[in-house]
Every structure is written in structure tokens, then in C-alpha cells.
Amino acid sequence: MAYEVVIGLEVHVQLNTDTKIFCGCSTEFGAAPNTHVCPVCMGQPGVLPVLNTNALEKAIRAGLALDCEIPEYSKFDRKNYFYPDLPKGYQISQFDFPVAVRGHLDIDMADGSVKRIGVTRAHMEEDAGKLVHAEGASVSWVDLNRAGVPLLEIVSEPDMRGSDEAVAYLKSLKSIMKYCGVSDVNMEEGSLRCDANISIRPFGQKEFGTKVEIKNMNSFTNVKKAVEYEIVRQTEAAESGTKIVQETRLWDAQKGKTFSMRSKEEANDYRYFPEPDLPPVVTSREKVETARKALPELPRAKKQRFVSEYGVTPYDAETLADEKEVADYFEAVSKATRAGGKKAANWIQAEVLAVLNETGRSIVDFAENSVSAINLAELLDAVEDGTISGRAGKEVFVEMIAAGKGAKAVIAARGLQQVSDTSVLEKAVDEVLAANPDAVEKYRGGKTNLMGFFVGEIMKKTKGQANPKMVNELLKGKLG
Numbered sequence: 500m501a502y503e504v505v506i507g508l509e510v511h512v513q514l515n516t517d518t519k520i521f522c523g524c525s526t527e528f529g530a531a532p533n534t535h536v537c538p539v540c541m542g543q544p545g546v547l548p549v550l551n552t553n554a555l556e557k558a559i560r561a562g563l564a565l566d567c568e569i570p571e572y573s574k575f576d577r578k579n580y581f582y583p584d585l586p587k588g589y590q591i592s593q594f595d596f597p598v599a600v601r602g603h604l605d606i607d608m609a610d611g612s613v614k615r616i617g618v619t620r621a622h623m624e625e626d627a628g629k630l631v632h633a634e635g636a637s638v639s640w641v642d643l644n645r646a647g648v649p650l651l652e653i654v655s656e657p658d659m660r661g662s663d664e665a666v667a668y669l670k671s672l673k674s675i676m677k678y679c680g681v682s683d684v685n686m687e688e689g690s691l692r693c694d695a696n697i698s699i700r701p702f703g704q705k706e707f708g709t710k711v712e713i714k715n716m717n718s719f720t721n722v723k724k725a726v727e728y729e730i731v732r733q734t735e736a737a738e739s740g741t742k743i744v745q746e747t748r749l750w751d752a753q754k755g756k757t758f759s760m761r762s763k764e765e766a767n768d769y770r771y772f773p774e775p776d777l778p779p780v781v782t783s784r785e786k787v788e789t790a791r792k793a794l795p796e797l798p799r800a801k802k803q804r805f806v807s808e809y810g811v812t813p814y815d816a817e818t819l820a821d822e823k824e825v826a827d828y829f830e831a832v833s834k835a836t837r838a839g840g841k842k843a844a845n846w847i848q849a850e851v852l853a854v855l856n857e858t859g860r861s862i863v864d865f866a867e868n869s870v871s872a873i874n875l876a877e878l879l880d881a882v883e884d885g886t887i888s889g890r891a892g893k894e895v896f897v898e899m900i901a902a903g904k905g906a907k908a909v910i911a912a913r914g915l916q917q918v919s920d921t922s923v924l925e926k927a928v929d930e931v932l933a934a935n936p937d938a939v940e941k942y943r944g945g946k947t948n949l950m951g952f953f954v955g956e957i958m959k960k961t962k963g964q965a966n967p968k969m970v971n972e973l974l975k976g977k978l979g
Contacts, residue, residue: 503702505657505697511653511693519551520647522540536646540647560790575774583641609663621651628644689717693716746759831873842879931960954967
């Protein structure tokens with residue numbers, strides 16, 4: 500029997516505020532354990548939470564970027580459960596009245612079509628702390644630095660039908676959150692965390708199968724592998740007649756498999772009730788419209804504009820617009836160079852991004868400390884107008900990174916200016932042809948592949964600075 504997979508994702512996005520959601524403690528990553536804490540985020544008796552309005556504004560902005568509706572009324576609730584890293588014994592979250600509802604985002608399919616994935620809701624909540632398990636130790640430690648860090652949990656509709664769609668959704672969501680400035684979405688530091696709800700059903704069946712939740716996926720690769728493993732596991736279970744149990748499973752990246760964490764055959768009873776220490780949130784329509792107008796151009800719109808305005812391919816646009824800082828760098832170069840957007844795109848993808856991938860540097864650091872957009876445009880202009888060859892341009896680019904100098908300065912210092920003076924080139928051509936009469940005779944006899952030999956000899960004579968295009972034109976004219 501053929502089965503269809505049904506996937507929904509729950510993504511926790513850490514909002515990039517300086518302080519926690521209900522207190523003034525720092526959200527900075529990497530501090531010594533239990534140093535960014537206070538009586539509020541440690542859950543001491545008698546303390547009162549105060550909502551961080553910056554976190555609320557960023558949650559509204561994120562909701563609008565996902566085309567969500569922003570209700571006028573939302574509220575916070577207590578989600579009650581016991582776990583060692585939850586100091587209060589409950590988590591302040593949002594249950595029945597979240598900050599954003601009924602949105603969507605679009606993903607590109609392999610066949611070139613676009614698929615719309617529904618967003619059920621986005622709700623604010625505080626993060627829990629972190630349990631530290633040292634290898635070989637008989638105890639675990641609790642670090643509460645993360646307790647109270649503001650999160651936005653974004654819950655999709657079960658609209659995805661494979662691992663590629665799940666990864667495409669997650670990548671698109673990450674890009675949108677980064678563009679609208681609400682999170683650094685650093686998966687390695689836990690700023691973007693994803694749980695997947697997966698079930699299978701026979702093709703044609705409308706009812707959903709038994710849902711299994713997968714946790715502990717900290718990269719796009721792991722999301723893809725975990726989803727694919729779970730599809731195979733559930734399919735084999737269904738075909739063998741084994742009951743699929745509703746449960747939470749953890750992904751083990753080293754073993755490449757999921758394993759059971761806890762059963763969820765009955766829905767957890769978190770005993771939600773309204774948070775008595777926080778008033779409801781009332782969001783005026785004026786505030787929503789102000790936030791909507793302040794949204795930046797988002798990735799999908801930017802990709803489409805890059806294709807129409809700069810003449811790049813959809814693939815180029817996808818690569819360039821994925822990160823806002825790269826997109827900004829590309830636009831700055833394109834506007835400053837006479838070479839055009841397509842050549843700017845080629846250079847950035849082939850040279851700039853290669854350097855970033857090799858060194859792990861950010862485009863911001865690269866632009867500020869190595870090759871600015873203006874300097875790269877200057878280099879492209881030098882290649883475009885024939886001052887230097889394309890090959891020399893790559894040498895200049897490397898030197899610009901090493902020396903932190905502009906293209907003109909490097910070209911002048913290394914004497915790389917391309918010779919385009921017709922009289923100088925014609926003299927070099929005549930000398931090479933006069934010195935090689937046998938080769939000239941063979942060329943005229945039909946061995947046209949000797950053109951490369953002549954060009955090479957002229958380049959040697961001019962120390963590699965002759966304009967290749969002009970050399971070829973002069974040779975063809977003289978050789979007949």
C-alpha cells in the first residue's frame with residue numbers, strides 16, 4: 500500500500516531583545532551558568548512579571564511578516580507542568596488567545612510551482628532553563644540563564660508532504676524572521692528550534708494517521724534526515740501491522756535514528772488558566788498598521804525584484820536574497836558598477852561567497868574590513884572597461900582582501916593595467932608574426948588552432964597585459 504506523509508512544524512524563534520520577556524535580565528548567549536538570573540526568572544515567591552513591550556512589538560512584526568491576523572485582544576496563560584529546568588512549576592505562554600493567527604508562507608517546489616503552507620498561530624512564551632548532563636557524572640545541573648528568554652512559537656498547518664517541503668518551509672521561515680529583524684535565528688545557539696509532527700495515511704484517505712512528535716533537531720540537515728527516518732519507520736510499522744503509538748521521539752544525529760522519549764497516547768493536561776499577574780494585551784488597529792508599514796521588503800518579493808530589475812536568474816536571486824545582508828551588498832555593488840547586475844551576481848557568488856564559506860566570515864565583516872561594495876564595483880568596472888583582464892581581476896580581488904585596498908590602488912601597485920593601445924598591440928603582433936613565419940604559413944594552410952600560440956606569444960611579450968580581445972581581432976586581420 501502507498502502512504503502519504505503529513506507533516507506540521509512547531510518552530511520556536513527566540514526574539515532578539517536585550518532583556519528577558521518578564522524581567523530585566525540579559526539575554527546574552529554564552530554567559531557563565533546562572534549569572535543572568537533574578538528572583539523573577541528564578542520563580543521566587545512574591546515576584547511579579549512585567550511584559551517586555553519590545554518582545555511584544557517584535558512578535559506582532561513577525562506575525563505580520565507571515566500574513567497573520569493580529570487580534571485586538573490576546574492574553575497570557577499558565578501552562579502547568581513539572582520539570583527541573585522550569586523553576587516556577589509552570590510556563591507563562593499563550594493558549595486560546597495568541598498574538599497572531601491564520602497566516603501563511605509560500606515555498607518553491609522542485610517543479611517550479613509555489614506551494615502555500617498555512618500558519619495556524621504564533622504565540623509568545625518564556626523559555627525554560629537548560630539541564631546540563633556531564634558525561635560520566637551521576638548528577639545533572641540546572642542553568643537558568645535561558646529561563647525567561649522571549650520566544651515566539653510558530654505553529655504550521657499540517658500542509659507539508661515530505662522532508663524537502665519541511666526544510667523549504669523552515670528555510671523560508673528563518674529568512675523571513677531574519678529579514679524583519681526579530682531574531683538572529685542562530686540554530687547553533689538555540690535561537691531557532693524545530694519540532695516536527697509526522698504521521699502517515701494511505702493515499703486518498705482524508706483522516707490523519709497517528710501523530711508522532713520529533714524533537715532535538717538543530718539543523719536543516721537533521722530535520723531532513725529525522726523526517727525521512729520517521730517516514731520509513733512509520734511505513735514499515737504500518738505494513739507489518741504494528742501499531743504506531745502517539746509519542747514524543749528524540750532524534751539521535753550520531754545514530755541517524757529516532758527513539759522514544761515519552762508516550763503521548765492521551766493529550767497532556769497542562770491545566771491552562773489565565774495568568775493572573777499579567778493584564779490582557781490590547782493591540783490597537785493603528786499600532787498594527789504602523790507595524791505593517793514598517794515591514795521591510797521580504798525575501799520572496801526581493802527575489803522577484805532581483806530577477807526583473809537586475810536580470811539575474813531565479814537561481815541567482817534565490818542565492819543572493821536568502822540573507823538580507825548579502826542582498827544589500829549585491830544591490831549596493833549593482834548600483835555602483837557599470838558592469839550590470841548579472842556580472843555583479845556572478846562575482847559575488849563565485850568569489851565573495853566562496854571566501855565567506857571558506858573563512859566563516861559574515862558578509863558584514865567582509866564588506867567593512869576587506870572589500871566594500873564600492874571597491875568591488877570599482878574592480879568590476881576595471882574589468883568591464885578593459886583596464887584589466889578577467890583573470891587579472893581575480894588576482895586583484897585576492898590582493899584587495901589581503902591588503903584591504905581598493906581595486907585602483909592594487910592595479911597601479913602591481914602594474915596590471917591592460918594594454919589597449921592599438922599601436923602598441925599592433926607592433927607586438929607584427930613582431931610575433933615576423934618571428935614565427937613557419938607558424939604563420941601553417942595557420943594560413945588551415946591549422947587555425949595555432950591562434951592560441953600566437954596569442955600566448957603576444958601575452959608573453961606584453962607581460963600578460965595585452966587586451967586579449969583586441970589581440971585576437973588584430974591577429975585575424977593580419978593572418979587573413
